Amino acid sequence: MAGENGVLIGYSDHPELLLLNRANRHGLVAGATGTGKTVTLQILAQGLSDAGVPVFAADVKGDLSGISQPGTPNEKFQARAAKMDLTLDPAAAPVIFWDLFGEQGHPIRATVSEMGPLLLSRMLELNDAQEGVLTVAFRVADEEGLLLLDLKDLQAALTFVGENAREIGARYGNVSPATVATIQRKLLVLEDQGGANMFGEPALALSDLMRVDGSGRGYVSMLAADRLIASPRLYATFLLWLMSELFEELPEVGDPDKPRLAFFFDEAHLLFRDAPKGLIEKIEQVVRLIRSKGVGVYFVTQNPADIPDTVLGQLGNRIQHALRAYTPADQRGLKAAADSFRPNPAFDTAEAIQALGVGEALVSVLDPKGAPTVVQKTLVRPPASRLGPILPGERAATMAASPVKGLYDQTKDRESAFELLKARAEQAADAKEEAEARAQADKEAAADAAVRERQARRTERLPSASRAPSRRNSNRQSMGEAFAKSMLRTIGNQVGRELIRGVLGGLQKSRR
Incomplete structure (x- = not known):
């Protein structure tokens, strides 16, 4: 031929x-x-x-x-x-x-990074604004050292961009979380069409x-x-x-x-x-x-x-x-x-x-x-x-004799954006949990210290004689004590009057 x-x-x-x-x-x-x-x-x-x-x-x-x-x-x-x-x-x-x-x-297969934002935007039918946000996601992934190999890596990178939209938007222009969500939904559609098979390694x-x-x-x-x-x-x-x-x-x-x-x-x-x-x-x-x-x-x-x-x-x-x-x-x-x-x-x-x-x-x-x-x-x-x-058997025989047999049949999933961002999220969650635990412990310790301080101040305000535990004296008299004192005062007054009368009477007699 x-x-x-x-x-x-x-x-x-x-x-x-x-x-x-x-x-x-x-x-x-x-x-x-x-x-x-x-x-x-x-x-x-x-x-x-x-x-x-x-x-x-x-x-x-x-x-x-x-x-x-x-x-x-x-x-x-x-x-x-x-x-x-x-x-x-x-x-x-x-x-x-x-x-x-x-x-x-x-x-x-190809990797997401090899495909790039322009062709991915075409594949996902994105408009100009959505393509811009996808381009930002690729740029941020490069800066953060995040490999974009498969679709879950891209999903993770978009989530990161959406969660940090204010900071990233300050550098690259407005990044709307709503736009990020739209791109993610279109990625789901691509997965349903079998697009996930296109991306990955080898x-x-x-x-x-x-x-x-x-x-x-x-x-x-x-x-x-x-x-x-x-x-x-x-x-x-x-x-x-x-x-x-x-x-x-x-x-x-x-x-x-x-x-x-x-x-x-x-x-x-x-x-x-x-x-x-x-x-x-x-x-x-x-x-x-x-x-x-x-x-x-x-x-x-x-x-x-x-x-x-x-x-x-x-x-x-x-x-x-x-x-x-x-x-x-x-x-x-x-x-x-x-x-x-x-x-x-x-x-x-x-x-x-x-x-x-x-x-x-x-x-x-x-x-x-x-x-x-x-x-x-x-x-x-x-x-x-x-x-x-x-026929299927002829195809199978051709594949069995292929010079690339075994080179691409098994997927490889090395550490990339998904794994790195997941690890960062777990570390951040652990750090947050630890910080909250420390804050709670500090709060409880501060409350205990405040209670002890109030008790100490109350103790300092009491008189020294009353600091020892004793029965409190009362200035109030019981009914019996009041009656006895009244009787004694009455008897005393009578005796006194009799003594006075006696003395005065004796004096009067002598004068006579």
């Missing part, structure tokens, strides 16, 4: 080749449902693999998994191969299956996407996306993250003889749908510059109009399957598709696009000088590998 210089796409009046030294200039595979886009993707992926180029592709419908098994050519394929004077030798490509949910392939090592086998063929890393595509933003954001990681991590290589990796982005319209301007600009930047890292990006979608012009203009290799124009919107898309090709004077491009049959395409690729060739009607070659999905 791959020659010395390029990958055979099919035949027009001559072989149509995707030149290896121009394959990093990106490409587009477009066409309506059922017109052969998946088969074309399979041909390109296997051809690049045969040429020693590792490939990453998302298997949205499960059909692409057949690339891992040798094909069984039917009569239709044999007739097409004979028409092209082509010998059809059944062959499979070396494949590594990946799955975000760990069911149909090896788990594939995170994907890019080198595992760039493997070659013992015979020099590039591995096709295939992401099982039939379940993932049910959450379109999750799917699109994850692939965009992966593309961004390649851009940021790989060194510059200029224009190599062949790409270091070919990246196929199926259902590419999901990447751009409702995307904010800042995200579109980031995608444009990545697509424009990643080619110098030796990576070719191929968007697979229904209509070229799904791709912004700023991105579409950078896709040099184009394969257009049939489009139907039943509505005004379809007609505009058809015109855009036709206008994106270098015209061929032999036919009207717009009419040709509508007349294409299954397995036919309009092809324009970059020539050795880097210029797009004149568009040609092309019969796409049949694949050497199997068409359609594989």
